[in-house]
Amino acid sequence: MDKLDKRINSIYDVIDPNLDHLFIKNKLVISGRTSKEIKEQLTNFDVINKDINCFLIRIKINKKQKNILTINCTQQTIKRNLKLITGDDDMFQVFTYTAEELIKYGFKLSHLKGMMKAINNNLISFEKSNITFTELKKSLQK
Numbered sequence: 001m002d003k004l005d006k007r008i009n010s011i012y013d014v015i016d017p018n019l020d021h022l023f024i025k026n027k028l029v030i031s032g033r034t035s036k037e038i039k040e041q042l043t044n045f046d047v048i049n050k051d052i053n054c055f056l057i058r059i060k061i062n063k064k065q066k067n068i069l070t071i072n073c074t075q076q077t078i079k080r081n082l083k084l085i086t087g088d089d090d091m092f093q094v095f096t097y098t099a100e101e102l103i104k105y106g107f108k109l110s111h112l113k114g115m116m117k118a119i120n121n122n123l124i125s126f127e128k129s130n131i132t133f134t135e136l137k138k139s140l141q142k
Helices: 003-014 035-042 099-105 109-120 133-141
Strands: 020-024 027-032 052-061 067-078 092-098
Touching: 003 052, 003 067, 003 099, 020 035, 027 035, 052 109, 067 099, 067 109, 092 099, 092 109, 092 133, 099 133, 109 133
Parallel strands: none
Antiparallel strands: 020 027, 020 052, 052 067, 067 092
8 A cells, every 4th residue: 555545544534534524613513424414413402592603524535636635614604593504704615635745744633623723714715716735734824
């Protein structure tokens, strides 16, 4: 097994790329096969007294693409009635890793937290269709 395959396999040790993941305050709260399944699981929570910001994370691995690892990071809002919506002030960005970036940096939970921080604090461009991991690292160092 080469370095790239080892790095790809290590992603599964961090998070399951086959599921969508809901994070609240940098903590993984719910995982499900689809966002619909996550919305259904939310109804099992206690009713909340204010809206909560959260992130829905979707991970895709494709060794045939230039960007082997693609992470869709969508800021959303959980309403008081436990409905998951994308509000007017919620943001979305795609983060990518090339084979070289994945080999050099690997993939860690802290990378996802950095993506959420970058979106929350407007540290990245939302005009670009995606942000490379190298660009993300630079934006977090400023």
